Amino acid sequence: MDLIKFYEVTNVLKRLPRTGWLVKGIKNPESIAAHSFSTILLALIVGIERKDINLQKLLIMAIIHDLGESYIGDLTPASIELLGGNESKKKLEKEAITKLFDLLDEHKQKKLLDIYEQYINNETEEAKLLHQTDKLEMLLQAVEYQKVGYPKENLNEFWNAAESITDNTLVEILTYLKTRYR
Amino acid sequence: MDLIKFYEVTNVLKRLPRTGWLVKGIKNPESIAAHSFSTILLALIVGIERKDINLQKLLIMAIIHDLGESYIGDLTPASIELLGGNESKKKLEKEAITKLFDLLDEHKQKKLLDIYEQYINNETEEAKLLHQTDKLEMLLQAVEYQKVGYPKENLNEFWNAAESITDNTLVEILTYLKTRYR
Amino acid sequence: MDLIKFYEVTNVLKRLPRTGWLVKGIKNPESIAAHSFSTILLALIVGIERKDINLQKLLIMAIIHDLGESYIGDLTPASIELLGGNESKKKLEKEAITKLFDLLDEHKQKKLLDIYEQYINNETEEAKLLHQTDKLEMLLQAVEYQKVGYPKENLNEFWNAAESITDNTLVEILTYLKTRYR
């Protein structure tokens, strides 16, 4: 049955580690599922009660944005580069998620794919907010590692990546974070 | 800053194991965050395009339904019994989540608490669907363990618990699951 | 058979992590059983050859003092607070251990419960020494984490908690520890 297959395929996200942390030397890092949960929650807290945001769309986007990794795992940065950069990565993830959504009936498939495309094209307010939320979650997790001994200087790339955050609410969090942990 | 505090408190869900699996003998089981993610995703797939369901409410409910465990951890079944049963557990989780939502501004707080109360009172369609989805997710995860060697007979309690599932879509999944794995 | 059931229930202590460390960000921390072992050993080394201490009673007390956690797990500090503080926690652990000792015959039950009550009431010399030993073990373990990179400032709460230690032998250890690691 396709829904069970869908569950089985995405269940692997509970076991797949975030390779970014592994490459940086952190053993037994969070799973992709754990990161996704944290990003969804952050998106909810930031997106709720915002007039410029369709909350339901934002939540769905956050829930599905990493589902392609059920098939392709968490690609390392080097891997993305070798594949030809971000465009190729987006293409690959799009194929993965399309294959996954094939397990759903046509209506659901269409609706979810539509939202996914908004995300990778980064063209709607929800997509922009989610991309930045995703980035902030990574920085927040890195700060958690810093609090238990991961050296401060290793976080530079996360702080730099966060520079591209422009959403007011997120910038506010980021600014406070900087004064406290940078 | 309260939003950062909110992140820090809920970040622990990435590390806290589901004690139910530990008690049953499964080492290094999934984290609470991983289970939550899987439940949210299942709720999305089941709840999308359903006329009797307010999808946004269902998703928010799924995202927040285990947040109380950030403070109190995943209570063991024996623990719940000793605390005086399900009512006391609900009371405790309600207090935990209220404490957590105190970190949010009043508007968000009110909205989320309202949805949370619907959940624990199991009074709306969304609450009923989520409770059953949560139960089904546990069974599906148990089946995943069975597939790698966890003995069939250990799953009886999960199959029994799933008897209370009445939602048509979920019953359909359950029925198929039974013919294949019970 | 009740003794086997007793073994099975307490065996879970080998798998249950100390949630205090998890909450503080330490992954894969020691199990409750491992902490118990270390506390028992410390109690033996400190309590042996002391005229004011009944060694047999001290050892039994150390062995059983965390057994209630077989049922209720290692409650997080926040959890204890939400349950209504230390008194409620003691009540809960007392119920848990009573349930566990129900698996033993009446004589053993009575003897062990009697020692357990001395412990939670902190009224005998052995109880006082064990409470302080337990606290010192936590600090010593924290120092072990510090030695592999866990930041010094995270240990403040352990140093503060250790201020309540008054037993001469333990104070001596503590004093030396301070000069070396604080």
Added chain:
Amino acid sequence: MDLIKFYEVTNVLKRLPRTGWLVKGIKNPESIAAHSFSTILLALIVGIERKDINLQKLLIMAIIHDLGESYIGDLTPASIELLGGNESKKKLEKEAITKLFDLLDEHKQKKLLDIYEQYINNETEEAKLLHQTDKLEMLLQAVEYQKVGYPKENLNEFWNAAESITDNTLVEILTYLKTRYR
């Protein structure tokens, strides 16, 4: 300070895995400390209220019987054989524990070494009971693994080793265990 050194050396028992399980293919098995705790507890439950047993001596013996492994780790069976069998192993563990007890003052040292020697010489009632309890604990742990999928046939060697158990109470447990899990 020697007591702190003593703690540091024995703290490693929390991290050292039982190599017997590793060799048998079980990943992330219990630590030596966890096994010790379980053995101590079993010894307490079995030894309490027995007229032929000096309980205090039994408990001390159980607490210290694996301390030598702080220095030498948990020797694999093949390793023991290559070292020249059980006698050489006992000699090595004796040297290890003597080195460890050198960190204690003379009185404690003497008392503990005396009890340890009774244990390795297996000459007192307490020593005989502890050796058999240790063996039973291993079997009980193996049964725990069997309950989560470890194949029955792998337990034959544990059942065979348990044949040497003659103590009435332990035999009773063993007999029941056989009817249920063999």
Added chain:
Amino acid sequence: MDLIKFYEVTNVLKRLPRTGWLVKGIKNPESIAAHSFSTILLALIVGIERKDINLQKLLIMAIIHDLGESYIGDLTPASIELLGGNESKKKLEKEAITKLFDLLDEHKQKKLLDIYEQYINNETEEAKLLHQTDKLEMLLQAVEYQKVGYPKENLNEFWNAAESITDNTLVEILTYLKTRYR
């Protein structure tokens, strides 16, 4: 310094899990480095004293054959399919290893790349033997998991993959393995 960089990049193989096992539900599986070691050792035992094999070349080939995964991780089967199948995978791994060998001086680079190309083109005796050894090692590891409870039926794909083994020595091992574990 380039040699240190080379070490740092390949050191990640110690932490990267074999995703094939993760996808199949096995938690905390072997690292890529551990699998590589086992394959190298098997290649040595099988290839030594064989007249048709240049042993030095075989060993070098075995040592380097998975080094590309330092950059791209262990691609999941689904990932390879989505990338366009085995040819694209080979192309990607070739790019990865070329990038890695750029850290070595030209002579070493050339020599190692030459051997690597023989491997991916599967054109020399050493390449053919190594491909089959690699496949056999996966089956042998799967059998190890079977011995601790991983269900027999999950190994079918490994047995099927092993059908392509034609080397006499490896076929002999395989035949024996079948009679014992299939």
Added chain:
Amino acid sequence: MDLIKFYEVTNVLKRLPRTGWLVKGIKNPESIAAHSFSTILLALIVGIERKDINLQKLLIMAIIHDLGESYIGDLTPASIELLGGNESKKKLEKEAITKLFDLLDEHKQKKLLDIYEQYINNETEEAKLLHQTDKLEMLLQAVEYQKVGYPKENLNEFWNAAESITDNTLVEILTYLKTRYR
């Protein structure tokens, strides 16, 4: 069949942790297999294209140098001391590896044992290079731990051990490493 037995015995190296790291407080450290792989690779990179080195011999030596640990595990430093120092350790490992090679046919056995003896006697150029490479790998791994928070001062013993490195290529790496990480 002996070759399968050989695989089974050495497969345990994938699970056995390097006890040296455990004793130093590092949880879930690399396996013996992972360390071996890294040492083999380093030996290849350093030994290739060297006129004074028989590369094939060097690689075989690197592959087999820790195989004795399949039987005896990774002895702790304290354990080696108690066994009577390095000579006794070498004797024990020699016996272990002889027992292991008994599973191979006589020709292979003789050839591999001959190379192993050159290694433990440290009498050939290959043996000298491998001993130093092994030492350097440990230091490089320690530096990896330092990069994720393991305190600098804990590495002193590794830096000191590395003082015995005299091979020109290795000294060059070491010198650079010092300027960067000491």
